[in-house]
Amino acid sequence: MQTVHVGGDTPYQIRIGAGLLGDGAALAAHVRGRHVLLVSDAHVAPLYADTVEQALRAARPQIELARLVLPAGEQSKTLASFGAAIEALATLGASRDACVFALGGGVVGDLAGFAAACWMRGVDVVQLPTTLLSMVDSSVGGKTAVDIPQGKNLVGAFHPPRAVFADTAVLATLPPRELRAGLAEVIKYGALGDRLFFEWLQTQHQPLLAGDAHALTTAIARSCEAKAAIVARDPLEKGERALLNFGHTFGHAIETEQGYAAVANDNLNHGEAVAVGMVLAARLSARLGLSAAQDTQRLIDLLDACGLPTQLPAGLSPHALLGRMRLDKKNLAGRLRLVLWRGIGQAEVVPDVDEAQVLQVLADMP
Missing domain, CATH: 3.40.50.1970 (Rossmann fold)
Structure with a gap:
């Protein structure tokens, strides 16, 4: 306990x-x-x-x-x-x-x-x-x-x-797909603010996928501790709490565009959409010169090892996804405000992101 x-x-x-x-x-x-x-x-x-x-x-x-x-x-x-x-x-x-x-x-x-x-x-x-x-x-x-x-x-x-x-x-x-979806959010905590936790997940993903009770309890506790610390400092998301949305602006756009019907249509569920969203955020960060490409690859490798998607589903329009992202609650004065990173464990909120760069990352996603 x-x-x-x-x-x-x-x-x-x-x-x-x-x-x-x-x-x-x-x-x-x-x-x-x-x-x-x-x-x-x-x-x-x-x-x-x-x-x-x-x-x-x-x-x-x-x-x-x-x-x-x-x-x-x-x-x-x-x-x-x-x-x-x-x-x-x-x-x-x-x-x-x-x-x-x-x-x-x-x-x-x-x-x-x-x-x-x-x-x-x-x-x-x-x-x-x-x-x-x-x-x-x-x-x-x-x-x-x-x-x-x-x-x-x-x-x-x-x-x-x-x-x-x-x-x-x-x-x-819990069905295996739902367990994997949860691991996407666990990985998020390492990616946004805890490099040591990210590295622990790189070594422990197999016990986690196998449902090892000790590994899962540790992962849940570490994740909750990370979120609790941020929420206590920023309960109404006036600043730092926005970091918890790493990957979510892209991910929510994917979910909305697919119509929230993961089970019925075999679309991405929330965790899977966040996994793809984190990759997109990392790719955009590298494109803007904020982070190194090798950190993006480490993230992709860990998500792949956990059986999570790292590519956009077929048939989604980059322009439609960008339109969905414009409704994100973090945006200010009609300008995109995204959670990006400077590498593993170093997320930050970036205001006034150039929409042309976002569109290019969406278009270039393999």
């Missing part, structure tokens, strides 16, 4: 270890009232929702608990699903001391967190991430949102959780 503390104005703890979803006393400790909404999806709920519900009821027999199960996939991260969550809270009669439990991957965590942020102007949320990607990224930091056709995460709010429970036992049921 490992614990990571997130500081700042609204501190909370991330607990990492096996068996946490069944620890009713620990879960119920964060329920201040009697109303609980458990939000999950059609893939995760049949596996773990009963465990969480039974643990909560055993610890707090007086709670009134409702369950909302959404269709699985990014396609559910919509205003309509957000409305369904709000309706569920209303039907429950949830008061201001209610608690929402988000049991699932990043889609569930973002959507349930956004509903918690909006119901009665903010009720508690506890994140129960069930994918590696959500354990190291979306469950930590308090960003909540839904997608609209024009772009990813454009409607949302900052709403830190009361706690995060990363139950590593659930990773044993």
